[in-house]
Amino acid sequence: MKNLKRLKTLISYSALALFGLVNFNRIALAEEKTELNSNLVVLQYHHVADDTPAVTSIKPDEFIEHLNYLADNQFNIVDLPSALQKIKAGETLADKSVAITFDDGYLNLLDVALPELEKRGWPATIFVNPGLLKKHRSHYLSWQQLKTWQNKKMTIANHGWQHDYWVRQPDDMTANQWQEQIKSSILSTEKAITKQLGSSPKLVAFPYGEYDTWLTDWLSDNNLIGFGQQSGVIASYSDFTALPRFPASGNYTNLKTLAVKLNSKALPIDYKKLPSPLLASQSNPPSVDLHWLTKINNRNQLACYVSSQPNADILHKDQVSKITAQQSLNKGRTRYNCTLPIADGSGRFYWFSQPWLVK
Structure with a gap:
């Protein structure tokens, strides 16, 4: 149509x-x-508290500062499932649209985060683990509490059954056995959400932000939308099985740097051509090819950063830019973060992030 x-x-x-x-x-x-302007920034939070692990936490006063900044600068706070539907349908979102998400569904959200959102009439999405919710009731929102907040504009979505690693295969399992276990974790969570809350938005957040192509292919086959923890912005040309979010907790609570991210747009490349984040030892350091969807006259201003390393090397050829780290990546999770000034005098940036996992 x-x-x-x-x-x-x-x-x-x-x-x-x-x-x-x-x-x-x-x-x-x-x-x-017009198409390139249909962008959505998604913020990711975990704990909103003073006494929880710093790496996944934001203090209540800092969280309120984030919300005040969004309000004072006229950001459009949107319902995540509805916004994604519009983007996929080719409809235009209002400029500076932002969705708010929380991973894990911690009980401390009741203290400040959810009441502050309710006070403003703003929606958010909470990704939950039903297995943990059942085992550790004193740490997580109950189904009854989730139902209450679902009736107050909050969406409840899938974070897997028990927050397992989804791509780190155990030595005592075959690849097929491991993949079937992860699929079962996702499907069981979908069933639990539907049973307890009436329906599921079919949104899945990857625990630890880790994923592989077998998983994203399976999500596509099952009409599920996936979210990682790599930074970036969502647009109509994004890969809807591995969408980015900007972490806003821990080291990323600083409002000055967050403001730049909130005002950014998706780098106009073909996200479906990006490689798997999983690296074999012989492919380290890895390269990623960015296939441009439109002519960008200032591509020479593209800058790509690697954690604890010099800036990545960039090679432009025709409509493809190749990004390669100068040194091998360390074990664990790493990202290539790339920014490019938008040549319209706005002072805003295009933003892109490629996650990597060295097992």
Whole structure:
């Protein structure tokens, strides 16, 4: 339907152009610009408390500062499932649209986070682990509490049954056995959410942000949308089985740096052509090819950063830019974070992140 509508539009503009009434190139560029402007920033939080692990926490006063910044700077706080539907359907979101998410569904959200959102009339999404919720009731929101907040604009979504690692295969299991266990974890969580709350939004957040292509392929086959923990912005050309979010807890609570991220847009590349985050030893340091979807005249201003390393090397050739770290990546999780100034005088940036896992 979308392609048919566009075809009719272009035919109409072509006919007018023959008579010198419309500049066809200007119209085409305007349509392209409209698509590139349909962007969604998603923030990721865990604990909102003073007495929880610093790496996954934000203090209540800092969280309120984040919310005040969003309000004072007229960000459009949106319901995540609805916003994703609009983006996938080719509809345009309001500029500076932001969705708020919480991983794990900790009980301390009741103290400040959820009441502050309710006071503002803002929605959020809470990703839960039903197995942990059952085992450790004193740490997590109960189903009854989740139902109460579902009725107050909060979406409850899938974080797996017990927050297992999903790509670190145990030595005593075959690859097939391990993958079937992870699929069962996801499907069991979907069933639990549907049973307890009436329906599921079919959104899945990867524990620790780790994933592989077998998992994203399976999510696509089962009409599930996946979220990692790599930073970046969502657009119509994103890979909806491995969407980015900006972490806003721990080392990422600083409002000055968060403000830059909140005002950023998705780098206009083909995200479906990105490689698996899992690295074999012979592929370290890894390279990632960025396939540009539109002509960017200031590609030479693209800068890519690697944790605890010099900036990555960048090679531009035709409509592809190759990004490679200068040194081998350490074991564990690493990211290539890339930024590019948007050449419109706004002072905003395109943002991209490629996650890697060296097991």
